[in-house]
Amino acid sequence: GDSVTQMEGPVTLSEEAFLTINCTYTATGYPSLFWYVQYPGEGLQLLLKATKADDKGSNKGFEATYRKETTSFHLEKGSVQVSDSAVYFCALMDSGGSNYKLTFGKGTLLTVNP
Amino acid sequence: DTEVTQTPKHLVMGMTNKKSLKCEQHMGHRAMYWYKQKAKKPPELMFVYSYEKLSINESVPSRFSPECPNSSLLNLHLHALQPEDSALYLCASSPPSTGVYEQYFGPGTRLTVT
Numbered sequence: 002g003d004s005v006t007q008m009e010g011p012v013t014l015s016e017e018a019f020l021t022i023n024c025t026y027t028a029t030g031y032p033s034l035f036w037y038v039q040y041p042g043e044g045l046q047l048l049l050k051a052t053k054a055d056d057k058g059s060n061k062g063f064e065a066t067y068r069k070e071t072t073s074f075h076l077e078k079g080s081v082q083v084s085d086s087a088v089y090f091c092a093l094m095d096s097g098g099s100n101y102k103l104t105f106g107k108g109t110l111l112t113v114n115p
Numbered sequence: 116d117t118e119v120t121q122t123p124k125h126l127v128m129g130m131t132n133k134k135s136l137k138c139e140q141h142m143g144h145r146a147m148y149w150y151k152q153k154a155k156k157p158p159e160l161m162f163v164y165s166y167e168k169l170s171i172n173e174s175v176p177s178r179f180s181p182e183c184p185n186s187s188l189l190n191l192h193l194h195a196l197q198p199e200d201s202a203l204y205l206c207a208s209s210p211p212s213t214g215v216y217e218q219y220f221g222p223g224t225r226l227t228v229t
Contacts, residue, residue, distance in 0.1 A: 033216075033217075035217060037220075043222055043223070044119075044121075044205050044220040044221050044222040044223045045158065045205065045207075045220040046220065047217055047218070047219060047220075050217055090157055092157075094216055101146060101148070101163045101165070101170065101171060101209070101216060102160060102171070103158075103160070103218060105157035105158065106157065107156070107157060108155070108156070108157055
């Protein structure tokens with residue numbers, strides 16, 4: 002079945018540091034890939050998405066590239082801020098399965114210190 | 116406007132109570148979802164409504180009863196819950212098919228069962 006594996010957290014960085022959160026996936030079809038962010042006490046926000054191989058999703062300084070050859074969708078940001086502290090979820094939706102089911106990774110807690 | 120609203124924000128109920136959670140969106144989305152999220156875990160899908168019809172029930176206990184009165188509203192009726200049902204309940208919606216069913220989440224209802 003489909004699965005998403007994220008790097009274990011928590012991740013603690015200083016402000017302006019470079020961020021990478023690794024995400025790899027297993028899917029039977031041709032999935033769409035997503036990163037969601039959850040700030041403390043809030044719901045999930047769609048951060049970025051990519052729907053086919055080599056697509057790059059980007060938003061708010063975050064980027065991720067859909068790599069089919071390595072089945073990866075790593076999240077990167079060049080310079081993190083304290084306000085980026087949150088839990089980040091990588092997720093996929095497999096075109097070969099239900100079009101409504103998101104498969105989530107376990108989430109990675111990011112803490113950015115001033 | 117990419118907003119999904121949920122009420123109430125917090126709910127405390129006893130095991131013999133009956134209560135309802137409400138979700139609303141005015142984005143013209145035709146699929147709506149209920150998720151349950153425990154602390155430090157990703158969301159777990161409970162129900163999916165597509166064009167106001169129940170499409171997916173992830174074997175949820177009958178003490179949770181969803182209802183979709185119209186394309187903008189989604190309710191979750193709660194009855195005889197257990198303490199282990201305490202969690203954050205998230206509603207989400209997604210637009211009509213464009214090939215990518217990205218989901219937009221509300222802020223959630225924090226439910227405590229005493």
